Amino acid sequence: MNGRDLVRSVKAVSAMGPAQGLRAVRAAWRYRRADSVASSGRGPRRARVPGVVVQADPQPGGGVLRFAQSRLRITVTVSGAVFWGWDGAEPEPSYALAGALQEADARAVLEPDKDGGWRVVAERVTVSVSRHGAVDVCTPGGVVLRRDLPPRWWACEEGGDVCWAQRSQVAADARFFGLGGRTSGPRLRDGTYRLWNSVRRPGAASEDLSSSVSMPVQLVVADAGTHLVFHDNTWDGSVTLREGREGAGSGHDRPGTCEVRMEGGPLRCWVVVGSPARVLDVWAQLTGSPAVPPSWALGHHARGKAVGEEEIRRVVDGHKARSLPLDVVHVDLGEHAARHGFTGGRGRFASLPRLAAELATDGVRLVTAVRPAVEPRPGGALFEAGRGIEAFVCDPAGRPVRGLAQSGQVVFPDFTAERVRKWWGGVYEERLALGFSGFWHEGDEPLSLTAAGEATLPRSSRHVLEGRGGDHREGHNVYGLCMARAGFEGLSELQSRQEPFVVSRSGWVGMQRYGGAGLGHAEGGWAGLRAALSAVVGLGLCGVPFSGPDIGGPGTDMSQDLVVRWVQLASYLPFFRTGAGGRGGRSEPWIFDEEALRHARAALHERRRLRPYFMTLAHLAARTGAPFVRPVWWGAPEDKGLRDCEDAFLLGDCLLVAPVLAPGVEHLVVRLPAGRWYDTGTGAAYEGPGRVTVPAPLSRIPVFARAGAVLPVLGDGGRTELEVWRPGPGRTGGGYAVSDVGDGDGDGDGDGDQETVLERYRVRWEEGRLAVKVYGAAEDRDCALPVRPRGC
Numbered sequence: 001m002n003g004r005d006l007v008r009s010v011k012a013v014s015a016m017g018p019a020q021g022l023r024a025v026r027a028a029w030r031y032r033r034a035d036s037v038a039s040s041g042r043g044p045r046r047a048r049v050p051g052v053v054v055q056a057d058p059q060p061g062g063g064v065l066r067f068a069q070s071r072l073r074i075t076v077t078v079s080g081a082v083f084w085g086w087d088g089a090e091p092e093p094s095y096a097l098a099g100a101l102q103e104a105d106a107r108a109v110l111e112p113d114k115d116g117g118w119r120v121v122a123e124r125v126t127v128s129v130s131r132h133g134a135v136d137v138c139t140p141g142g143v144v145l146r147r148d149l150p151p152r153w154w155a156c157e158e159g160g161d162v163c164w165a166q167r168s169q170v171a172a173d174a175r176f177f178g179l180g181g182r183t184s185g186p187r188l189r190d191g192t193y194r195l196w197n198s199v200r201r202p203g204a205a206s207e208d209l210s211s212s213v214s215m216p217v218q219l220v221v222a223d224a225g226t227h228l229v230f231h232d233n234t235w236d237g238s239v240t241l242r243e244g245r246e247g248a249g250s251g252h253d254r255p256g257t258c259e260v261r262m263e264g265g266p267l268r269c270w271v272v273v274g275s276p277a278r279v280l281d282v283w284a285q286l287t288g289s290p291a292v293p294p295s296w297a298l299g300h301h302a303r304g305k306a307v308g309e310e311e312i313r314r315v316v317d318g319h320k321a322r323s324l325p326l327d328v329v330h331v332d333l334g335e336h337a338a339r340h341g342f343t344g345g346r347g348r349f350a351s352l353p354r355l356a357a358e359l360a361t362d363g364v365r366l367v368t369a370v371r372p373a374v375e376p377r378p379g380g381a382l383f384e385a386g387r388g389i390e391a392f393v394c395d396p397a398g399r400p401v402r403g404l405a406q407s408g409q410v411v412f413p414d415f416t417a418e419r420v421r422k423w424w425g426g427v428y429e430e431r432l433a434l435g436f437s438g439f440w441h442e443g444d445e446p447l448s449l450t451a452a453g454e455a456t457l458p459r460s461s462r463h464v465l466e467g468r469g470g471d472h473r474e475g476h477n478v479y480g481l482c483m484a485r486a487g488f489e490g491l492s493e494l495q496s497r498q499e500p501f502v503v504s505r506s507g508w509v510g511m512q513r514y515g516g517a518g519l520g521h522a523e524g525g526w527a528g529l530r531a532a533l534s535a536v537v538g539l540g541l542c543g544v545p546f547s548g549p550d551i552g553g554p555g556t557d558m559s560q561d562l563v564v565r566w567v568q569l570a571s572y573l574p575f576f577r578t579g580a581g582g583r584g585g586r587s588e589p590w591i592f593d594e595e596a597l598r599h600a601r602a603a604l605h606e607r608r609r610l611r612p613y614f615m616t617l618a619h620l621a622a623r624t625g626a627p628f629v630r631p632v633w634w635g636a637p638e639d640k641g642l643r644d645c646e647d648a649f650l651l652g653d654c655l656l657v658a659p660v661l662a663p664g665v666e667h668l669v670v671r672l673p674a675g676r677w678y679d680t681g682t683g684a685a686y687e688g689p690g691r692v693t694v695p696a697p698l699s700r701i702p703v704f705a706r707a708g709a710v711l712p713v714l715g716d717g718g719r720t721e722l723e724v725w726r727p728g729p730g731r732t733g734g735g736y737a738v739s740d741v742g743d744g745d746g747d748g749d750g751d752g753d754q755e756t757v758l759e760r761y762r763v764r765w766e767e768g769r770l771a772v773k774v775y776g777a778a779e780d781r782d783c784a785l786p787v788r789p790r791g792c
Contacts, residue, residue, distance in 0.1 A: 045154040045163075050086070050133035053116065061104025062120045067133055070153075074110070077102035079282045080124040084135065085268035086151060087162075093466060094232050095478045096509035098288030125273045137271050143224045146170055151267055161264035166231070168260075172244035172253035174222035175643050177631070179239060180215035181519055181539045181547065183531035186631055186646055188241055195237040195262075197477050197506045198456070199520070211535070212506045213517050214477065216260065217542040219279070221637045228279045230270045234477045234508065237262035263473060276541075276634050277626060283543050284625025288513035290545050291488065292622050292756075294499045296365050297438060298614040299327025300604055301577035303550070309351055315579065316364060324601055325608040329359070330440060330577065332369040349434055356435025365437040367501070370428075372483055373410035376402065382427065386413060391420045393461050393472075401461045412457065415482030416475050417464035424483075425490015432494055438501030439487055440518060441480065480506030481514075488514035503575065509542070516546030516575055526562060529569055529661045530646075533629075536573055537649060540627025546618070548575030560596040561663055561698060567600045568701045569659040571607040572651055574614065574628045599699050612712035612720045616738045617652045619758045628652065636673055639689065645671045654709035654725075654735060655680075658694075658702040668696045676707035676728050678791045685792055707791065708733015710761045710772065721786040724763055724772055733763035734775070739785060 051068025062074035074084045075091075079102055083091050091101055108122035116131035128136040133150035147169045155162040176188040184191070195214050216231040216239070237260065244256035272282045284290070302319065304311040312329055319326040333349065356366050374383050374392070386392055392400040392411040400411045413420050428439065456476055463475035484504045491500035502515030511517065519535050521528075532549035539547045551566045558566070570576050617628045630650040633642035648658040648670055656677060658670045672688030679686070679694060680703045686692045694702045705711065708727035712735075715721035720739060727733040738756055760775040761783065772787050773780035 045156055047152055047154050049150050049152055053118070053129070053131050053133070056110060056112075056118050058110040059104075060106050061108045062127075063110035063118075065118055065129055070133070072129065072133065072135075074120050074127055074129070076105045076108040076120060076122040076125065076127070078105050079285055080105070080122065080272065080274070081282050081286060082120075082122075082125055082127055082137065082271045082273075083268070084127070084271075085266060087153075087267065089266035089268040091232075091268070093468065095234060095481060096230070096232055096287050098286070098510060098513055102285070125271075137227060137273065139225055139273065144171075145222070145225055145227045145273060146220065146229065146271070153267075163261070163263050164267050165259060165261045166267065166269075168229075168258045169255040170220050170244065170258065171222040171224055172246045172255055173640065174220050174244060174256045176241050176243070176256070176258070177219040177221065178215070178217045178228075178538055178541050180211045180217070180542055181213040181517060181535035182211050183534050185534040186537040186541075187644065190242045192238050192240045195235075195239060195477070197480065197508070199505075212519065213480075213508075213511070213535075213539060213544070215509050215542045217509060218258065219276070219541045221276075221633065221643055223638050223640075225273060226276050226279055226637050227274075228270075228272045228283055230283075230509065231260050231262070232268050232270065232509075233262050233265040234474055235262050235265040236473050236476070265474060276630075276637055277624070280541075280543065280625040280627070282625075284512075287510045287543055289623070290512035290543070290618075290621045290625070291502075291515055292499055292618050293501055293516065293546060294437075295611065295615050296327050296363070297501045298574070298611055298618065299576070300325055300571075300607060301328040301330060301367070301575070302326055303330040303577055303579040304332075309355055312355060312359075312366070316359060316362075322597060322601065325604045326364055328365050328367055328438070330367045330369070330579075331436075332442070353433065353435040356437075360437075366435055367438040367440055367503075368431055368434075368436045369440045369442040370431070370487065371442055372412050372415075372479075373403070374413065376400065376409065376411045383411070385423065385427075386411075386420075389419055389423055391417070391423060393457060393463065395458070396460055396462060398462075401457055403457060413483075414463055414475075415479060415486050416466060418466065420464075421482065421486035421489065424486040425488075425493070428487060428490045429494055432491075438503075439491070441483055441487065441502065441504040478508045480504050481508040481511050484511055484514040503546075507544075512544045512546070516548075517544050518575060518577070519547060519549040521550050526565075526662055529565060529659065532573075533569065533649065533659065533661075534646070536629050537627075537631055540629050541631075543625060545621040545625075545627040545629075546574045548573040548577065551578045559663075560593065564596050564599045564603075564698055565660045565701070568603045569661075571603040572629075572655075572657045572659075572703075574617075576607060595698075602699065609714050610711075612714060612738060613652065613654070616712055616736050616758065619738055619756060620652070620736060623758070632656065632671065632673060636689075639673070641671060641689070642673060654706055654711050656704040656706070658696075658704075660696050660701050665696055667693055668702055669693050670702060670704070672704065677704040678707065678725050679703075680705050680790075683790070683792060705790070706733075707731065708763050710735030710737060710763060712737035712739075712785075715786060715788075719786075721788055722761065722772060722783065723788050723790055724770065726770060726789055726791040727763060727765070730765070732765075734761055735763075736760050737785070 048069050050070040053065050053067050055066040057064045061076045065072045070087050072086055076082050105122055108120055110118060110120050113119040113128055117129055119126060119128040126138040135148040136144050137146040138144050149167045151164055151166045153162050153164045177186055179193050195216050197212055197214050199212050218229050220227055240259040242257045245254040247253045272279045302315050304315050315329050376383055391413050393414045395401050402409045402411060413424055415421055457472050459473045461472040463470055484502055484507060487502045488500050503518040505518055505520055507517055517539055536547050551570050620626055632645045632648055632650055633639055634650055636642055647661055650656055658668050669691050671691050672686060674689045677686050677688055681700050696702055705725045707725055709725045711723040712720050713723050736758055738758055762773050762775050762780060764771055770789050772783045774783055
C-alpha cells in the first residue's frame with residue numbers, strides 16, 4: 001500500500017461510521033493477507049519481444065506469421081473486421097463476442113510485403129506486418145490509420161501470469177473516444193485511464209479516471225478515416241493516451257500515441273475501419289445487437305428514497321398533483337432484501353402486487369433494485385440453495401469469500417458459471433410475483449472495501465470463468481456483465497411474451513445484449529452535467545446505446561437553475577431517472593418554486609411527446625448498432641471543428657441538442673453540421689456548417705431539427721404522428737418511425753402477439769406541396785399516419 005492508497009482508505013472508512021468502518025478495516029487487511037499469500041514466490045520477471053519473422057502460413061482470411069519468440073494470427077472476417085492475436089491467442093473464448101464467430105473472408109490473402117514483411121489485403125482494409133512485428137492498419141488506398149509497434153511481454157522465470165504492453169501510433173490530427181462511460185470526455189484527453197470497473201468512493205483522487213463501466217474499446221477519428229480498436233482482455237490494466245500535434249508551416253507532425261498495459265491474459269484485438277455508422281454496425285455484429293427496452297422504459301423514471309407502499313404513493317401522487325408525466329417508479333426493498341435475497345419478502349411486501357396492478361392501469365410500472373450480496377445465514381432459503389450448487393465465489397482453499405455490505409457480512413454468487421446464472425435467473429420469479437416489471441442491478445460490484453478503498457473482492461478469489469478457472473483479476477470486470485446476463489436470460493424465460501428490462505450499474509463489452517447501463521450519481525453541481533453527457537456519449541460509441549445518469553448527486557444542494565438544467569438535459573438522454581439526491585435527500589422537480597416547476601414540467605412533457613422517436617431509435621440501434629446519443633461529428637468525422645465540439649450532441653439523425661452546462665447562461669453559441677437546421681422552439685432556420693448564437697432561456701434549451709427530418713411523436717390523441725420538417729427547395733428528406741408505441745410488442749397491449757414494424761419514409765416536394773410516403777421494395781406507398789409539417 002502506498003501513501004495515496006492509505007489516504008484513500010482512511011477517508012473511505014471515515015465516511016462509513018465507526019462500526020462499519022471497523023468492519024471495513026478488518027476486511028481490508030484480511031483481503032490483503034489473502035492476496036499476499038496467493039502472490040508470493042513469483043520471482044523476478046524477464047522481458048521479451050517477438051523477434052524476427054521466420055515463416056508465414058497463409059490461411060483463409062489471412063494467415064499465421066511465426067517470429068523467433070512468438071507467433072501472430074491475422075484474420076479478416078466477411079464483415080471487414082480484422083482480428084489478430086499474439087502467442088497463439090484465438091478469438092474465442094470471449095465474453096465480448098456474441099453467437100457464432102463470423103466466417104473468414106476468403107478473398108483476403110496473405111502476401112509478401114517490402115523489407116521482409118507481410119501483408120493481408122482485403123476489400124476494406126490492408127494490414128501490414130513488418131519483419132519485427134509492427135502491425136499497420138491501412139485504408140484500401142494505403143493510408144496508415146494505426147501503427148502497433150512490436151509488443152513486449154514480461155513473464156516470471158518460475159512461470160505464472162504474463163503481463164504485456166502494446167504501444168501504438170495514430171495520426172497527428174486524431175482524436176480518441178470511448179473506453180466506456182468516462183466522465184472526462186467525450187474526447188479523451190492526455191492521461192492514463194484504468195481498465196478496472198470501480199465506483200468513486202469517498203476520498204478517491206480527482207485524477208482517478210476509472211469508471212463503473214470501463215471497456216478496452218477506442219474509437220479513433222482522424223481526417224484519413226475512423227477506426228475502432230478493441231483489446232479483448234478482461235484483466236486489470238490501463239490505457240495511456242497522448243494526442244498528437246500537427247506541424248505548423250514547415251514543422252513536423254507529432255503522432256498521437258496509445259499504450260495499453262495488462263496484468264495478464266491474451267494479447268488479442270479487433271479493428272474495424274470505415275465511417276462511424278459502418279464501424280458501429282460491424283461492432284454490433286461482433287458483440288451482439290442491443291436489447292430493445294419496452295416502451296415504458298423510455299419514459300420518465302422516478303426513484304423513491306424510502307421503502308414501502310407509502311413512499312411509492314407519495315412519488316406517484318406528487319407527480320399527478322403537479323401534472324408531471326411519470327412512467328416508472330424505482331423501489332429499493334432495502335435491508336430486508338439485502339439480508340434475505342429474493343425469498344422471504346412476500347410477507348412484508350404482500351400489498352405490492354395489488355399496488356402494482358393499480359398503478360399499471362394508470363401507465364406506471366414498478367422497477368426494483370437487485371443486489372448480488374447474499375447473507376450467509378444457515379437456514380436461509382437463498383443461501384442454502386446457492387450453497388447446494390456451490391454457487392458462491394471462493395478463496396483458493398475453496399471456502400466462500402465473505403465480503404462486506406451495508407447489511408453486514410455477505411457472500412457473492414459466481415456469475416461466471418453457467419449453472420449459477422441459470423439458478424439466479426430463476427429466482428427473479430419472486431420479484432415478478434410482487435408486481436415488478438423491471439430490474440435495476442445496483443451494486444453489481446462486490447461492495448467490500450480493500451485497503452486501497454476499492455470496492456472489490458480479493459484478487460486471489462477464484463472464479464469458474466466458464467470452466468477455464470481463474471482469479472478475480474480476470475473476473476472482476478465481467479462480474480456485472482455476467483449478472484446482467486443471468487437476469488436477462490432468466491426474465492426471457494419467465495416473461496416469454498414481453499421484453500425484459502434490466503439496467504446495470506457496471507458491465508463490460510457486450511452488455512448491450514442484456515439491457516442498458518444506469519450510471520448512478522454523476523458529480524455534484526454543474527460539473528455533473530458535462531460528466532453525465534460525456535459518459536453517455538462514450539458508452540454509445542462503445543456499443544451501449546441505452547444509458548443515463550441519475551439527476552443530481554448525493555448531498556448536493558441543487559439550485560433552481562441547476563435542477564432545471566439537469567431535467568432538460570436528461571430528458572433527451574436514453575435512460576431518464578430523477579429523485580436521486582439533492583436537497584433534503586431528494587431532487588424531485590417539485591421541490592422548488594413555481595417557475596422551476598413549470599420549466600421542469602415542460603421538459604417532462606416534451607420527453608413524453610418524443611417517446612415514439614426514442615422507441616424508433618431503440619429499434620434502429622438493435623438493427624444497426626447506432627447509438628441514440630451521437631457526437632455532432634457523426635455524419636462528418638473529417639470536420640476538425642466538429643470533432644472538438646463537446647457541448648452539443650445529436651439525438652438520432654433528426655435532432656441536435658445543445659444543453660446548458662454552466663450557470664447564468666442566457667445565450668449559447670452552437671456549432672451546426674452542414675445543412676439547414678430549424679430551431680424547434682422559435683422555428684428559425686439556420687444554415688450549417690458554422691456557428692450560430694441562439695437564446696437559451698431557463699424555460700428551454702436549444703434543440704434543432706434537421707431539414708427534411710421525419711420525427712415520430714405522440715399527437716394530441718395519444719397516437720403516433722409524423723412531424724416533418726420541410727426540406728429546402730429542391731431538396732429531399734426522410735427518416736424512420738415505429739408506427740405504434742406499445743410495451744415492446746408492437747401493438748401496445750403488452751401481450752407480445754405482434755412484431756413491431758419499423759418503416760422508412762421519404763419526403764420530397766411534388767407540385768409545390770410536401771409529399772411523405774413509405775419507402776417500399778417495389779414502389780413507395782402513401783403514408784397512413786397523420787403528418788404535421790413544420791419549418792418555414
